[in-house]
Amino acid sequence: AQSVTQLDSQVPVFEEAPVELRCNYSSSVSVYLFWYVQYPNQGLQLLLKYLSGSTLVKGINGFEAEFNKSQTSFHLRKPSVHISDTAEYFCAVVYRGSTLGRLYFGRGTQLTVWP
């Protein structure tokens, strides 16, 4: 069994401040790691993914995440946020060998950026 823990349900920040959204996972087998974003009134959009290779992954809109195998973490970061980054962010894992649509999600982190 595997689980995904997003440690913060709500993260309020001011515009242009840095942000880190935390994600830890537990799994007895190797996994792929994802961050999805849901903007208001829209569907889920892939932000970035880690399949293999460099543990630092860059995604869209200036976001990046680092896979840390020893800490079983995949935290999402952005050095300077904008109002438009206000959205709900979901961390997810997939068993290696499964299709990338077979996702196990965390509960989500609502990021609110204030002017």
Next chain:
Amino acid sequence: EAGVTQFPSHSVIEKGQTVTLRCDPISGHDNLYWYRRVMGKEIKFLLHFVKESKQDESGMPNNRFLAERTGGTYSTLKVQPAELEDSGVYFCASSLGQLNTEAFFGQGTRLTVV
């Protein structure tokens, strides 16, 4: 190219009624997935179609839920009879047939059972 489309966007029904949700995947995508998010909880997998066949339906909560994908194109998810705990947002996603291809999600259908 059109993305994954879900109908309706919102549905409010009374307990005991039947509701059918529809998902149109991206053209050419063999894989189709249904997910559900109950308020305050994580998004949970319901089932996975490969073309018209159910590959994995381990997440279906009970036999009040019936999913079909006739002809391997669009899919429907019927809830009959609906219960209060079925309320939530139902997401559909699709991906190409190859293993390491990204899944694209629709906007979801918000179902409220009153």
